[in-house]
Amino acid sequence: MGRVYLPATLEAVLEILSREPSARLFAGGTDLLVRSSAVRRNEGSLVCLERVEGLSGVSESDGAVRIGACTTHGELMAGGLIRERFPLLREAVRHIGAPAVRNMGTIGGNICTASPAGDSLPALHILDAEVELHSAKGRRRMPLGRFILGPGLTALEPGEVLTAVWIDKDQGFNFHHFEKVGQRKAMAISVASMAFAARLNGDGIVARARCAFGSVAPKVFTSQVLDAFFAGKPLNEETLGAAAALVREGVSPISDVRASEEYRRTVAGNLLMRLEGAKAAGR
């Protein structure tokens, strides 16, 4: 029978990992404890990070916001700093699971699970989030885009722990939208999702835009060509229709139990068409 550790400090976590390199880390358990059947749970030790000091909560410093890796989606939604600074991220995590799942699942877990369908990931890409990693060797930071390597794959090294997410405070966006398509509203794994943020001029012309898609490629899909395409244009049907064509060309979805490759490609483009209505609604 495997052990379950409930360490209170990061030093204790690193010590456990040096002694038992195969021990698996978890915070909310919404991913690891689902996949682990009773039999699999017996294979090795588990390290629960929920009580590790310094890993929960949101704080501000030097032009950036630090989100502890074990901050739950529910805590992110409730916090004033996230609401004020990163409404796109708040909107994205609001679409995760349902209240109980959001009270358990964490931002660090969503990142380390590295699912192509992770709903916080497109928003974090747009916000140029960086991950903070700790190991016995010390601390390092890297952009989220370099940390996630593919489905379920990250640059996390043995003995290393993701401790926080850093996001620059001033993003300069004044319009955002997140939308996901799933088989139902709650508790659905995304078939396709889109996060969008832009700086719009007073006349509604895009000064700068960032766009990211989930569930339509092995990693979050972003495109500098697409982002640049929006500049100088209004978010109307003509602009969005042309941008949708770029998206459908760029994405590389798979067919699985939830949707076909063709459906995902089509709907990814269609999600962009929602921006005109979202803008009209003043969101």
Place this chain on the structure above:
Amino acid sequence: MKRNISFILNGSEISIETDPALRAVDVLRQDLGLTGTKEGCGEGECGACSVLVDDTVKLSCLMTAAQLEGKKIVTIEGIARGQGLHPVQQSFIEYGAVQCGFCTPGMVIAAVAFLAANRAPTREEIRDAISGNTCRCTGYQKIVDAVEDAAQKMREGDSDG
């Protein structure tokens, strides 16, 4: 490899010897005999195993027993107020929000946690609050009706108190 785990269960401090790698739902149902908490899917999809952990709704099928340590746990058995039912339970009865009853403990737990923070919810907010709890009998209307009524009962209770 059993170990001692101490926590507050439905208002009473308890201490048990159990395997910390067990799931919390198994400890509650098997070690402690509190079978009000149900296991539906075992994957965090259905909400039947919902319990309150430090007043927050969580899923006991996705928690290890170790994580109970030091926590304040409330199961459906701890929701009633002495001999009297909680307003949510009373409203579930009055509105016929129970059919087979399997989802009911989780539904009640989710509703109690939600109403503690929101005494004047819209129907849309109620739907969101119970969106992680699957019911295959009622079609949800009567459950939403019951939660709406419980909110009113609780508002009245607040003003009386």
